[in-house]
Amino acid sequence: MLEGHGISNSHPLKEIIRQLARQCGFAQAGFAAPDAAPYSERLPLWLAEQRHGQMHWMERQPEQRMQPRCYQADVGTIVVLGYPYSHGRYDAGSAGIARYACRPDYHDLLQQNMALLVERIQAVIGDAIPIRRCVDSAPLMEKPLATAAGMGWQGKNSLLVSRQFGCWLLLCELLLPLSLPADPPVQRSHCGRCQRCQQACPTDALATPYWIDASRCLAYLTIEYKGIIPRPYRQAMATRLYGCDSCLTVCPWNRFAPVTFDADTASLEARWQALTWMDYATLDQDRFRQLFGATPVARVGLKRLLRNVAVALGNCNQPDQAVPALTTLLHHPDALVRAHAVWGLGCYQASSQQALLALQAVAQIETAPEVREELAELER
Numbered sequence: 369m370l371e372g373h374g375i376s377n378s379h380p381l382k383e384i385i386r387q388l389a390r391q392c393g394f395a396q397a398g399f400a401a402p403d404a405a406p407y408s409e410r411l412p413l414w415l416a417e418q419r420h421g422q423m424h425w426m427e428r429q430p431e432q433r434m435q436p437r438c439y440q441a442d443v444g445t446i447v448v449l450g451y452p453y454s455h456g457r458y459d460a461g462s463a464g465i466a467r468y469a470c471r472p473d474y475h476d477l478l479q480q481n482m483a484l485l486v487e488r489i490q491a492v493i494g495d496a497i498p499i500r501r502c503v504d505s506a507p508l509m510e511k512p513l514a515t516a517a518g519m520g521w522q523g524k525n526s527l528l529v530s531r532q533f534g535c536w537l538l539l540c541e542l543l544l545p546l547s548l549p550a551d552p553p554v555q556r557s558h559c560g561r562c563q564r565c566q567q568a569c570p571t572d573a574l575a576t577p578y579w580i581d582a583s584r585c586l587a588y589l590t591i592e593y594k595g596i597i598p599r600p601y602r603q604a605m606a607t608r609l610y611g612c613d614s615c616l617t618v619c620p621w622n623r624f625a626p627v628t629f630d631a632d633t634a635s636l637e638a639r640w641q642a643l644t645w646m647d648y649a650t651l652d653q654d655r656f657r658q659l660f661g662a663t664p665v666a667r668v669g670l671k672r673l674l675r676n677v678a679v680a681l682g683n684c685n686q687p688d689q690a691v692p693a694l695t696t697l698l699h700h701p702d703a704l705v706r707a708h709a710v711w712g713l714g715c716y717q718a719s720s721q722q723a724l725l726a727l728q729a730v731a732q733i734e735t736a737p738e739v740r741e742e743l744a745e746l747e748r
């Protein structure tokens with residue numbers, strides 16, 4: 369079985385577009401027909417099983433998601449583009465923040481690069497031909513489409529795995545109104561007997577291979593999920609503040625990924641790594657915007673970031689730093705933050721008199737039901 373792009377189904381315009389895409393920073397460009405992509409038909413069952421948690425937007429436009437032609441009738445070809453972001457360091461990310469977020473927001477970056485690419489393609493085919501750019505902005509199933517375009521396969525971690533770039537590709541798409549021959553799809557998984565991602569997952573969200581239970585996934589719980597983090601997942605969060613890279617970092621296919629270091633990322637990481645736990649606990653809106661405003665972390669907002677910080681403090685096993693920081697969060701104006709600060713302090717109440725006293729003091733004055741519920745839980 370021939371795989372990958374450029375092996376067959378060639379067309380001069382495709383090769384030109386691939387070359388232009390490389391010039392615009394995209395390491396991979398694959399071509400797919402706007403038809404149902406492999407495995408996209410599993411979406412209704414995945415939704416019916418409530419694997420998407422609170423991400424209700426995924427329930428909308430299911431036909432369009434499964435069949436891009438229903439989304440845009442005149443689309444002839446989908447060009448799936450891959451932007452590499454391997455750092456060559458397979459640790460859990462900087463300061464508990466997922467790798468893709470340790471850089472200026474990728475939506476802006478990909479939009480800029482795609483705008484340049486569109487300009488160059490239109491210089492070849494004529495600027496009267498409209499080309500639509502999509503970065504998480506259209507109901508497209510980008511991983512199945514990337515598989516259809518021969519760029520890789522959806523691994524047991526549910527992510528696109530590329531032979532050349534491992535799991536470290538950001539995806540976006542161009543919708544062309546021209547019909548070009550599709551690339552040969554990758555028709556089977558190359559995960560083989562490997563189970564590293566499943567074993568690395570701290571919440572069993574990958575218990576069924578190739579079928580992520582997003583409602584259990586820490587990337588979902590720390591970013592998308594808006595409420596009180598369910599108790600069974602709090603310890604599993606460890607010191608993650610935004611997202612989770614565990615099932616990406618362990619993938620053996622990463623070993624081929626070229627390192628794409630960039631100065632913006634390095635400087636952001638250095639700033640974040642210099643923050644103390646108390647710096648986090650005392651963040652206000654201005655400082656939050658200063659530190660995270662240009663990055664994907666801005667998406668969770670200060671309140672949810674502090675919720676995650678409170679859980680991380682409970683797990684960090686550094687009572688000297690954690691107890692004062694959690695005591696500060698215990699008096700935060702938002703009950704969501706205070707509720708998690710109670711849980712965090714509860715992790716130290718057996719070993720720290722200061723933690724116990726702070727909890728006893730707050731029990732006298734706290735009225736918010738969700739915080740009282742956490743206080744009551746400590747008594748059980």
Ligand code: SF4
Binds near residue numbers: 570573574
């Ligand atoms: S991102 Fe983390 S929690 Fe989510 S499936 Fe991967 S390892 Fe599990």
Ligand code: SF4
Binds near residue numbers: 523525529
């Ligand atoms: S870690 Fe192993 S099983 Fe998981 S996606 Fe990578 S190759 Fe597949």
